Amino acid sequence: MTPPLTGKIALVAGATRGAGRQIAVQLGAAGATVYATGRSTRARRSELDRPETIEETAELVTAAGGTGIAVAVDHLDPDQVRGLVERIDAEQGRLDVLVNDIWGADPLITWEKPVWEQPLDAGFRTLRLAVDTHIITSHFALPLLIRNPGGLVVEVGDGTQAYNDVTYRLSVFYDLAKVSVNRLAFTQAHELEPHGCTAVALTPGWLRSEAMLEHFGVTEANWRDGAAKEPHFVMSETPAFVGRAVAALAADPDRARWNGRSVDAGSLAQEYGFTDLDGTRPHFFRYHEEVIKPGRPADDSGYR
Numbered sequence: 001m002t003p004p005l006t007g008k009i010a011l012v013a014g015a016t017r018g019a020g021r022q023i024a025v026q027l028g029a030a031g032a033t034v035y036a037t038g039r040s041t042r043a044r045r046s047e048l049d050r051p052e053t054i055e056e057t058a059e060l061v062t063a064a065g066g067t068g069i070a071v072a073v074d075h076l077d078p079d080q081v082r083g084l085v086e087r088i089d090a091e092q093g094r095l096d097v098l099v100n101d102i103w104g105a106d107p108l109i110t111w112e113k114p115v116w117e118q119p120l121d122a123g124f125r126t127l128r129l130a131v132d133t134h135i136i137t138s139h140f141a142l143p144l145l146i147r148n149p150g151g152l153v154v155e156v157g158d159g160t161q162a163y164n165d166v167t168y169r170l171s172v173f174y175d176l177a178k179v180s181v182n183r184l185a186f187t188q189a190h191e192l193e194p195h196g197c198t199a200v201a202l203t204p205g206w207l208r209s210e211a212m213l214e215h216f217g218v219t220e221a222n223w224r225d226g227a228a229k230e231p232h233f234v235m236s237e238t239p240a241f242v243g244r245a246v247a248a249l250a251a252d253p254d255r256a257r258w259n260g261r262s263v264d265a266g267s268l269a270q271e272y273g274f275t276d277l278d279g280t281r282p283h284f285f286r287y288h289e290e291v292i293k294p295g296r297p298a299d300d301s302g303y304r
Contacts, residue, residue, distance in 0.1 A: 003031025003065060004251035009092045011035045011084075013075055013137045014102035017052035018209035019156055019239050023099050024057050026243030028066025030251060032097065035088055036061065037073040039104070044072075048104055052210060075102050075133035078140070085140045095144040097250050100184075101156040102133040105177070106211070115172040123173035130177035134184055142192070149196030152250050153188055156242070157181035157203050161262035163285060182262045189260030198255050201262040204242035205284025206235055231298030235287045241265050241276040248272040280304035 005027060012024040016038035024036045036057040039046035054070040061068025071087070073080045088095055105126040110118055134155060145151040159167065161182040169175035185201035192199050206212075208223055216226030216233065226233040245265040249255050252272070266283035268274075275281055287303040290296075 003029070005066075005096075005247065006031035008032045008096040008250065009035075009088065009094055010097035010099065010250070011037070011088060011095060011137075011141060012099040012101060013037050013073070013133070014100070014104070014156075015057045016040045016046075016054050017050065017057075018211070019204055019207060019242050020099070020101035021052070021057045021060070022239035022243035023101060023154075023156070023246045024068065024243075025060045025064050026240060026247045027097065027250065028061030028068055029064040030247040031066055032250070033067040033069065033092065034058075034061045035069045035071055035084070037071050037075070037084060039072065039074055041070070041072050046104065048107065050210070075137050076128060078136055081136050081140045085144055088141075089144055094148055095141060095151065096148070097152045097154070097246075098138070098141050098145055099154045099156060099246060100134040100137055100181075101154075102137070103130060105129040109171055109174050111170045111174075113171070118172060126173045127177055127180075131180045131184070134181065138184075138188060142188075146192065146195040146197055150255075151192070151195075151197035152255055153185070153192065153197070153199040154246050154249065155181050155185040155188070155199065155201045157201055159203050160264050160285060161186075161201065163203075163288070185262065186260050193256075193259060196256075198259045200249060200255075200258045200260075202242065202245060202249075202268075203262075203264050204239070204245075205237050205264065205266055205282055205287075206233065207242070208236045208238050212236070227298065232287075232292055234298055234300045235282055235284050235303060237265070237282045237284065238277050241269070241274075241282065244274040244276075245269065245272075248274055 015036035058068030058070035108122040188199035269281040
């Protein structure tokens with residue numbers, strides 16, 4: 001059987017690690033050609049100083065069955081983003097999927113301090129990395145995407161719109177960044193609809209990224225041991241889960257029904273039937289409302 005995204009061209013902006021890496025990989029597993037961008041390469045690390053690179057991501061895409069192409073891009077630099085899109089146009093002549101997953105602001109966040117105690121330079125840098133990068137990328141990439149009806153834009157954030165509307169995110173800058181990403185999908189949906197294209201805001205649940213595993217002192221092989229530090233970690237999920245959510249959206253001929261909506265990977269798993277790598281379907285946001293919010297003991301029974 002031919003993979004459902006064979007012949008499709010995707011750009012995953014912010015594909016070095018975490019959700020972005022596995023979104024790229026799962027699009028590749030579905031047959032797509034994926035341009036994986038970021039600032040960390042084998043020759044040079046970003047200021048995050050982490051070991052993951054875009055070259056590794058591209059190799060994982062190809063190993064999964066797609067075609068991975070690594071391109072070093074700082075998405076705050078309009079000239080670099082323009083050059084990236086011009087390259088995709090020259091090499092492929094089309095763009096079918098744009099995933100805006102750029103972040104990289106974790107070290108800048110000052111948690112649980114009021115706005116008057118927040119460092120302004122770090123806060124505004126956070127907003128630039130979280131919001132400006134997405135706008136710059138869409139500005140240059142969407143003219144290529146709208147050439148053909150059916151294109152998909154996925155804005156990856158942290159928390160659905162409904163969740164973020166009622167949840168204090170422990171920092172004015174982080175809170176604003178994550179609400180803004182959801183709103184970007186909503187506004188782009190209105191602008192893309194006349195061209196037959198779709199924009200969706202998508203969030204994972206509790207993501208077991210490379211950094212999160214390190215934070216809990218575990219590996220993917222023994223991740224459940226992290227529940228000793230935080231019992232609700234039993235509801236965490238691999239980055240592949242949200243990657244499969246993007247692949248499912250991209251392969252859905254009726255994807256326009258999601259236009260402008262804010263959705264989570266767990267809900268899409270119920271809709272499309274995909275699973276995490278362990279065969280489960282973790283539904284973190286339902287768990288949050290029914291277990292964490294009312295203060296019940298950690299118990300993932302019935303939520304995976």
